[in-house]
Amino acid sequence: MAISDTIQRVMPQSEDRVKGHSKPLDFKEAVLLTNPSNPKLKGEVDDKYQYSTENKDNKLNGWISDHDAVGFWIMTPSNEFRTGGPHKQDLTSHVGPTALSMFVSTHYTGTEIDTFYKEGEAWKKVFGPVLIYLNSASSKDDDQRKILWNDAKRQLSEEIESWPYNFTRSEDFPHSQQRGQVNGQLLVQDRYMDKQLMQAKSAFVGLAPPGEVDSWQKEGKGYQFWTQTDKIGRFNIKNVRPGVYNLYAWVHGFIGSYKLDLNITIQPGNKIELGTLIYDPPRNGPTLWEIGIPDRTAAEFFIPEPYPQYVNSITNDGADKFRQYGLWDRFSNIYRDSDLVYTVGASNYSKDWFFAHVPRKTGDDRYRPTTWQIKYNLQDVNNRGTYTLQMAIAAASFAEVEVRFNDPNSNRPHFTTRRIGYDNAVPRHGIHGLYRLYSIEVPGYRFRKGNNTIYLTQTRSDNPFEAVMYDYIRLEGPNSLND
Template sequence: MCSLLVLFLISLQWLLILPLSSLGLQLHIQDKHVVMENGIVNVTISNPQGMVTGIRFNGIDNLLEVRNKESNRGYWDLVWEGEGSQGKKGTLDRIETTNMTVITQNEEQVELSFTRTWDPSLKGKVVPMKFDKRFIMRNGSSGLYIYAIYERLEGWPAVNVGNMRLVFKLNKDKFHYMAVSENRKREMPLPDDRLSNRSQKLAYPEAVLLVNPVEPQFKGEVDDKYQYSCESKDAILHGWISSSYSDPPTGFWQITPSNEFRSAGPTKQYLTSHVGPTSLTIVHSTHYAGSDLIMKFGSGEPWKKVFGPVFVYVNYLSNGGDGDPRQKLWEDANKQKVKEIQSWPYNFIASKDFPPSDQRGSISGRLMLQDGDRKIPANRAYVGVAPPGDVGSWQTECKSYQFWSRANANGSFSINNIRTGNYNLYAWVPGFIGDYKYDGAISITPGSHTNMDNLVYQPPRDGPTIWQIGFPDRSAAEFYVPDPDPKYINKLYVNHSDRFRQYGLWERYSELYPEGDMVYTVGVSDYRKDWFFAQVTRKNPDNTYQGTTWQVKFKLNKINKSGIYKLRLALATANVVQLQVRVNNPLQASPLFSTGQIGHDNTIARHGIHGLYRLFNVDLQGSLLVEGDNTIFLTQTESVSPFQGIMYDYIRLEGPPSSVS
């Protein structure tokens, strides 16, 4: 009966199928390896190092890159700096463990633990943390669940941690097609194409121009891993599809059902997949934020956090049939993504550090906006709970957990499966500036539900809007993003909604404004066409750089000379800059306002369109303004690098409460 079913399935063309298990779930403990298999997938892990060395699936001996060392195929790693370290980038630790334990072994699942601890004899040699890497294989499951528990004990030395991730290096002969999202899928160059004899170095190591690629179709393209970054809320599914003619189309996917363990909230940007072929789950990084997101532990500071689980999912299609098999594999992976999200938090995790749903709590409520005289629902607001802190502190919080949801059109929200602990409730609303924080503390206990009823957020406003530029959504995407230099394109982003991901757009500013800086006239200019997406430095003929001054021109019919006007400057990102404001006198020695030097987001070089959100509120004395023509001068003074600059989110000038303009 079973063999007849198999023959029937094989007879269907382009049907997504998985091998039928006849052997059941098995565990083989060898001298240097541990092998888990369930009749669908076979996974080999080095013993006791805890590195995934092989994934056998559907007749393919190994989906991972066999030419790499066993420690460079599937692994966790982090970058760290100890006390007194002078390194610029820190030390990479690939977290080789020293002990393996079988946690669970039955007919339904196997869970393995690979651990390493720290002691004073290791000071300065390895990161002062304890690691527990877990691998779970379930009966009938086409993949592997992976999570890790990182811990520090009291008395251990201080340490800074920059990046943490789960990495897979796939077989480069087989995996050539990458999928990050529905509109970000493409054939990819080979890693060989990045070698010095096939590529040209560009402005930073991650970006190269492919001048002599193995496949001629990639000639003239830029390859840069940062072009495939994703916001945390969207980095749920990504992966690779094989295009080897000797194998049926096969998919390798990482599914992250929850971002509760990722740093810095739902809009923090992370790397996903890139040329290698490499597949990543980044759980903590300083990318698009800089030093504000270095995880800093003081001497003796204890800590523990669970990262994951992440589901490594594999699928394939039989040969023949109509339609694009890659799209079918992508669609199936999306269906699996939905299943994993619906199953979160998993109830089969053995560690007591990962609480199931009945050991968590929930919050619901409704958020309203009080903007001037009107009160409206906070439509599609981002509402979340994070550790107690200042307003907006969630976007640099990285040691604990965060839980977020989107309000509906009525402002109603519900946040489920929150770990026990004490939190603040935070929110921000597209279309309005600033951050909301609920004044009281929120305690989550097992099985608890907290109804917040109606909450009211009053965004910053002192008076009526005189003019505004942009849309307040913490992104610069609505502004003018130029076409790239034809010499530096990524074909994926030609005529794409994410055109800001092209390489070298910062260089276009000096080309578009060769004689002077941008001038924007309120009521005449259109920010979608006339406001360059980033205020960058100007490149001089001698290859040095200089700061830039942008002008906003506007008319006022009447002035309240004794009143205070308010200039709201919402920044989507800043990278080693100083923004100065002057009014009607660009030569004034002291600016009316200066941010001082701010930001290490490095968003311009990484094609990210936003980093950390910053809001500045500037008082303008009415006596500084005149009836008729006025100009606000926005000067960015720092000018060592082409990557120093600002992306604005939104600018608004408000009149005094009783002013008429």
């Protein structure tokens, strides 16, 4: 199986997953291989979710036959028809051998994704085209796998250049001359970071059906077209199907999302110039402290070493470490006596902030809620001012986060997310699900001059997978800038 330069492996067979050859793990998709047909795979975990990837990267996957030096590949040169935007994650391959081209699913989003159809609702959509590609190598070649994989990547590049295909005859699939494009430049304005406008480098900018900010994450019925800006924030969205869209964006290093408050109508052959757009990210005051990087994932936080008995050797690469099985229970091992305590100015989020806020496993194999603490010092407090806690969440599954300031025992939290999320990102080895941002206003009298503590309680604990992943947390002081 091959889905990327780093994720390639000899896979188990279907019969290796049945009773007598494997041990079931905490959810049905994952098994420990105890007596596989290939002895080299004994002791490894097999779990199809370990091979999930984002739509933007999900363009090529397939299999190579060792005996015949033949490759079988699925190529998807455009993800315009896929649900949930560029960061929606989905399956690629699993035992069988099985190669997938996923069009619609609730993986990593849950039922919040809009794929429900009412009686009498008019709807149609073109999925694909998707290319099935076969290649072969000479039996004399020393590195047949590498040759076949590189040839598949070469062919994919040709398909991407050929998109949209012009051989189709369906009136529902417009050819390149029947499509339009949108150009512009995105800049960022955050006066607490820089008094000048900043370039939105490598920002994701896209067209999706009209909706609220970030609605594209949960959009499943229409088409989406995304690109990334260049180093000065310019973008060019090409080959857009005729229709009505909103323009959305998010910028690495800044919280929140951008939406242009007008509908964009694409007609065949037209070219729309939007000029310079300015994103004003959520901000109520200066940064007092921050934890993490605003990148919509929990990848920068502490990801522990896997249990030795639950290793999948293919996910040992540093960038894929979060895909290992059972990492959620490592929290209870590492924090045996008390929950996580993070001290601003002394702690390091890459070592001291666990990647997922999960329940604690108790001795009777049950779970209980956990409360994380953020300790920090304020040299001065404006009792009459309003502070803001910006809490960005990268994933949530049947979870609830309660926030308290300096009083962990108060009956009512200052803020609660209430129960949120269905994405199951933790057991599915994702580093994010749906993005959520909470801007929590806090009156100054709740703070103290000197030492302060914020208590974050994840209240749900029916199973180990009721959890959240934080993207980024920032405490802002009262507004100190003149209008």
